[in-house]
Amino acid sequence: MELQEERQDGKLILHLAGKIDGSNADAFRQAVADHIDGGDRSIVLDFSRLEYLSSAGLRSVLLLAKRLKSEQGGFALCCMSDLIKGVFDVSGFSKILPIYRTRAEALAAV
């Protein structure tokens, strides 16, 4: 798993690449949490280069969403492949997380 940072107008875009599974989901969550600890409150996760996500990865995304909501932060997801989107759909997470097709829409939402 790789996590690349980009900033635009004070908003943090994190580009996920590779796989998020049970072996690295906690490290992924901690890496994003470090940014929240550092003061970031507008975060977009860009999934365009992510190849795989299991329930362990979803759990991390949900924990981050809960934390940012409780701290009045902005959080949005974008640019998922059909396979990754399927994981969010089957879990029911598509109904409770802000998922956008494009990065521009996600940025506008946070």
Added chain:
Amino acid sequence: VTKSLDVRLKNDRAEIARLGDLIGTFGAEHQLPAETVFNLTLVVEELVTNAMTHGGAGQGDDFHVAVRISLDGSEIRTVIEDSGPPFDPLAEAPEPDLDSALEDRPVGGLGLHFAKAFSDSFAYQRAGDLNRSTVINKLKT
């Protein structure tokens, strides 16, 4: 022609990454569709994680999981065996919460739901000292 992948896993979550890589290589060798490889990787990870959670906690090297994936014509048969105490995931896992709001949504409980949703059939049996799950994934064309 039957082709198969046999993997014996240590009682360590780090093994999940190795398993995923092996399934990816197996899929590439047999030119399996991307969706089939994705679903297979997901189902196997969720069941192995489930086994480690229920049978492997605190057991160290006494616990092990074995995975055998066989390609047979238009379907993939996966058999996962673990040495934990009897645990029937179909009988004992609660239904997941798919409806509550973000603040109330539980962060766990999806693994078995995924194993069922991303496979075409799923069966459990206690086989001697082992828990054995057998999963079928039909090839997506």
